[in-house]
Amino acid sequence: MTLGFQSGPAPTSIEIADWIRERIRRGQLAPEQRLVEVDIIRKTGGSRLKVREAFQRLAAEGLLDIEPYKGASVRSTSLEEVRQIYRARAALEGVTAADFAISATDEQREKLQQIQAELELCVDNREPERFGRLNAEWHQLLVDGSGSKLIGELLQRLNVPIHRLLFDSFYDAERLRTANNDHRRILKAILHRDARAAEEAMRAHVQAGFKMLSEIETAYQI
Amino acid sequence: MTLGFQSGPAPTSIEIADWIRERIRRGQLAPEQRLVEVDIIRKTGGSRLKVREAFQRLAAEGLLDIEPYKGASVRSTSLEEVRQIYRARAALEGVTAADFAISATDEQREKLQQIQAELELCVDNREPERFGRLNAEWHQLLVDGSGSKLIGELLQRLNVPIHRLLFDSFYDAERLRTANNDHRRILKAILHRDARAAEEAMRAHVQAGFKMLSEIETAYQI
DNA sequence: ACAAGCTCGATTGTCAACAAAATCGTCAGT
DNA sequence: ACTGACGATTTTGTTGACAATCGAGCTTGT
Numbered sequence: 409m410t411l412g413f414q415s416g417p418a419p420t421s422i423e424i425a426d427w428i429r430e431r432i433r434r435g436q437l438a439p440e441q442r443l444v445e446v447d448i449i450r451k452t453g454g455s456r457l458k459v460r461e462a463f464q465r466l467a468a469e470g471l472l473d474i475e476p477y478k479g480a481s482v483r484s485t486s487l488e489e490v491r492q493i494y495r496a497r498a499a500l501e502g503v504t505a506a507d508f509a510i511s512a513t514d515e516q517r518e519k520l521q522q523i524q525a526e527l528e529l530c531v532d533n534r535e536p537e538r539f540g541r542l543n544a545e546w547h548q549l550l551v552d553g554s555g556s557k558l559i560g561e562l563l564q565r566l567n568v569p570i571h572r573l574l575f576d577s578f579y580d581a582e583r584l585r586t587a588n589n590d591h592r593r594i595l596k597a598i599l600h601r602d603a604r605a606a607e608e609a610m611r612a613h614v615q616a617g618f619k620m621l622s623e624i625e626t627a628y629q630i
Numbered sequence: 631m632t633l634g635f636q637s638g639p640a641p642t643s644i645e646i647a648d649w650i651r652e653r654i655r656r657g658q659l660a661p662e663q664r665l666v667e668v669d670i671i672r673k674t675g676g677s678r679l680k681v682r683e684a685f686q687r688l689a690a691e692g693l694l695d696i697e698p699y700k701g702a703s704v705r706s707t708s709l710e711e712v713r714q715i716y717r718a719r720a721a722l723e724g725v726t727a728a729d730f731a732i733s734a735t736d737e738q739r740e741k742l743q744q745i746q747a748e749l750e751l752c753v754d755n756r757e758p759e760r761f762g763r764l765n766a767e768w769h770q771l772l773v774d775g776s777g778s779k780l781i782g783e784l785l786q787r788l789n790v791p792i793h794r795l796l797f798d799s800f801y802d803a804e805r806l807r808t809a810n811n812d813h814r815r816i817l818k819a820i821l822h823r824d825a826r827a828a829e830e831a832m833r834a835h836v837q838a839g840f841k842m843l844s845e846i847e848t849a850y851q852i
Numbered sequence: 853a854c855a856a857g858c859t860c861g862a863t864t865g866t867c868a869a870c871a872a873a874a875t876c877g878t879c880a881g882t
Numbered sequence: 883a884c885t886g887a888c889g890a891t892t893t894t895g896t897t898g899a900c901a902a903t904c905g906a907g908c909t910t911g912t
Contacts, residue, residue, distance in 0.1 A: 421686065444863070457896065460864095461686045464643065468690035477864055477903045492780035495729070499721040499781075507717070558714040559721075562784065666893070679866065682894095699873045699894055 419454045421461035427452055428462060432471055432482055435572040439484030443472070469565060485569045487622065493566050494618035498611045500563055501547070504554040505594055505610035506603035512553030517599065520549055524595050531588050536578040543578070546591065573621055583620055590616065641676045643683035649674055650684060654693055654704055657794040661706030665694070691787060707791045709844065715788050716840035720833045722785055723769070726776040727816055727832035728825035734775030739821065742771055746817050753810050758800040765800070768813065795843055805842055812838065 419427070428448070431437040448459045463480045466472040472480045485493075508516070523546050530539040551560040567574075577583050590613035597605035641649070650670065653659045670681045685702045688694040694702045707715075730738070745768050752761040773782040789796075799805050812835035819827035 425690075446863080455896075461683070464683045464686040465690040468647075468687040479864060489780065492778045495725060495778055496722065496781050496784060499725040500718065503717060503721040556714045556717055558711065559718050562718060668893080677866075701894060 419452050419458065421454075421458045421465065424448065424452050424454045424458055424462035425465045428466060429469075429471060429568060433568050433571045437482050439482050441482050442478070443480045443482070445479065469568075471568065490570060490573075490621065491618065493570055494614060494621075497563065497566055498614040500559050500566075501550070501614055502607040502611045504550050504556070504559055504563075505598065506607040507554035507556065508550050509598045509601050509603040509606040511555050512598070516549060516553040520546070520553075520595060520598070523549065524591060527588055527591060531581075531584045534581060536584070539584060540575045540578050543587070570621070573624075574617070577617075577620055577624060580620075580624075586616065586620075587613070641674055641680065643676075643680045643687065646670065646674050646676045646680055646684035647687045650688060651691075651693060651790060655790050655793045659704050661704050663704045664700070665702045665704070667701065691790075693790060712792060712795070712843065713840065715792055716836060716843075719785065719788055720836040722781050722788075723772070723836055724829040724833045726772050726778070726781055726785075727820065728829040729776035729778065730772050731820045731823050731825040731828040733777050734820070738771060738775040742768070742775075742817060742820065745771065746813060749810055749813060753803075753806045756803060758797075758806070761806060762797050762800050765809070792843070795846075796839070799839075799842055799846060802842075802846075808838065808842075809835070 428437070428443070437443070443463070445456055445459050448454070448462075449456060452459070454462070463472055463474060467474050467480065471483060473483045474480050512520075523542055527539060527542050527546065530536075530542060547563075548560075551563060554560075578587075590609065594606055594609040594613060597603075597609050650659070650665070659665070665685070667678055667681050670676070670684075671678060674681070676684070685694055685696060689696050689702065693705060695705045696702050734742075745764055749761060749764050749768065752758075752764060769785075770782075773785060776782075800809075812831065816828055816831040816835060819825075819831050
């Protein structure tokens with residue numbers, strides 16, 4: 409229970425940072441929650457120095473706040489910030505879709521169709537968790553086929569604070585259906601190698617995602 | 631000479647990171663160059679711990695490489711990476727221009743015209759340094775008026791590795807003229823509140839910047 | 853009951869000494 | 883000369899102890 413690692417080699421600051429980031433992504437570390445050094449040390453097996461280095465890295469990523477003599481705490485994201493994240497995502501995922509349409513390999517196109525088919529099943533069978541996983545795979549595949557590792561990393565960063573919200577939204581059946589319609593439209597444009605249409609469709613998809621999210625969020629007062 | 635700070639309060643890790651980042655931006659710290667802890671300590675007045683924290687932050691930003699028992703060194707950016715930076719910039723600056731066209735205040739529009747006028751003078755009078763500064767101001771103003779602090783920060787990060795290259799390119803008179811033509815076209819779209827046209831023009835502008843850059847770069851074998 | 857002040861444990865910040873590794877120069881041996 | 887091993891120096895990594903600060907709970911006086 410005490411360790412997320414296999415009690416073997418002492419974890420590096422990067423591994424510790426990954427461990428914390430994953431917890432934040434999953435919502436196991438709530439916004440405003442303080443991260444006590446000793447706790448992290450106990451749970452990861454890292455030294456104090458490494459934990460502090462991990463805090464620095466995560467603070468640089470904008471995931472943590474560090475206050476003098478108060479330590480690190482999970483930074484909360486306002487609705488306005490979520491909006492800005494979605495604006496950036498729309499731009500970056502847009503060009504990703506466009507680039508994929510042009511430069512993806514045939515295998516990647518086929519794989520995309522395959523995932524799409526599985527997504528359809530999830531919608532019919534009401535499997536939100538599976539849909540969430542496949543959806544992440546779908547977006548990741550686009551990044552891989554687009555040929556920009558940098559944009560992939562940027563998107564991954566942008567996704568951390570909204571991952572949980574996104575996942576929750578998949579429990580709404582209507583949302584799943586509209587998301588899937590978007591996917592179909594994007595896929596179609598990609599298969600036609602129509603970069604412009606793919607980009608436009610992807611942007612609309614992301615924007616729609618934010619609209620849906622902001623409605624949920626205001627309902628839940630978060 | 632020994633300190634970049636006013637010998638008063640001991641600098642924080644963030645201040646030290648800013649100091650190093652600025653040096654990298656200016657090219658005073660070359661790619662692959664090693665950063666020796668003691669040097670930074672001497673030059674900034676920070677403690678060893680703070681310097682190491684600064685290294686962690688910059689490594690998280692992708693600006694430094696840290697190798698065990700070798701310390702930190704400036705990460706070099708390949709031409710392919712520069713391409714990806716420009717692709718991301720095109721996407722983000724594109725939406726920035728579009729958002730500015732819609733939501734900027736009248737003062738901001740006016741200020742943009744003013745800077746534009748000064749830029750024109752620089753082109754005529756062959757003042758590359760001044761052009762560079764004004765150009766940065768111009769882009770910053772767009773970010774401010776677009777209402778996305780997040781995208782502004784992303785762009786700032788993306789700009790660090792290419793800042794020097796960009797600056798160099800302004801010593802080419804022809805480049806200045808074409809860049810200025812782009813600016814005029816973007817400005818015109820913005821004043822017409824035509825977000826779509828502004829975005830398209832901005833994208834073309836950024837892409838053109840990369841094309842120019844890659845020509846120079848291959849010429850100089852960097 | 854309540855508020856101000858205080859004390860003490862918990863937590864973070866800092867420093868200096870020490871350990872580990874890499875780097876550089878030196879010096880034989882060919 | 884060149885090569886390779888050796889050793890001294892430099893540089894980085896790690897640890898532990900100590901200082902500074904915060905915050906919760908207690909005390910005390912009204």
